Amino acid sequence: MNVKEQIKIGGGDYAYMKINAGEHIRITALEGPQVADLWAFDASDTNIFLSAEHTRSTLEKLTPSVGDALYSNRRHAMLTVMDDTSPGTHDFLMSACDPRRYELLGHEGYHKSCAENLYKAMDDAGATAHELPSPFNTFQNVKVRNDKSIAIIPPKVKAGQYIEMRAESDLLIIISACPMDIADTNGPDGKTRPIQLQKFSQ
Ligand SMILES: [Zn+2]
Incomplete structure (x- = not known):
């Protein structure tokens, strides 16, 4: 497999990538704990998208x-999922962060969010987001307790660890390096870090 495309996404920023069936994407936490929200849409119909509940x-x-x-x-x-060098802690329960989430956490004024990053990335890609699907929150550590309560706790992923996936059809991929710096989503130090998105093909 050869690297066909490589993007470094700053903490809090986003990118899109078009991938064809059979190609792989690799998402790497370049410098340490950082959640990367991932969305996938069918390349020819964005009404078809990756679904957490399905x-x-x-x-x-x-x-x-x-x-x-x-x-x-x-x-x-x-x-x-073809390979995962991280501890395998990912989340498919939680919604993307959005402006209201930051407001509820007490933040005043503008704050970047994964939801807005999705819409901006779709715009950049010349595509339309008909709705806001729940993302696959790679590297996000969500604890499910015996009493059925859930909590976002610091990620276990370490610098250089990655998850790699193969596309089963032609897709538009969106990644948001989650801008959360209030809750423990990206770790207790309130910092965001870069994510690397790579595309591989034969
Ligand atoms: Zn987020």
Whole structure:
């Protein structure tokens, strides 16, 4: 596999990438703990997108791991996890952060968010987001307790670790290096760090 495209996404920023069936994407936490929200849309119809609830119910798992597919809202496999050098802690339960989330956390004024990053990236790609799907929150550490309560706790991913996925159809991929600097999403130090997005093909 050869690197076909490589983008370094600053902490809090976003990027899009078009990938064809059979190509791989690799998402790397370049400098340490950092969550990368991932969305995938069908390249020819953005009404078809990666769906958290369809993936959970098809896999009967809270989050996919190596060998598992991630499914669309039409329940077709869109991506397959091929490799994961991180501790495998990813989240498919939580919504993307959005302006209201920062307001609820007490932030005043403008704050970047993954939801806005999605819309900006779709704009940049010349595509339309008909709705805001739940992202696959790579490297996000969500604890599910016995009493069914859930909490976002600091990520376990270390610098240089990555998750790699194969596209099962032609896709538009959006990544947001989550701008969260209030909750523990990216770690307790309130810092965001860069994410590397690479595309590989034969
Ligand atoms: Zn976020």
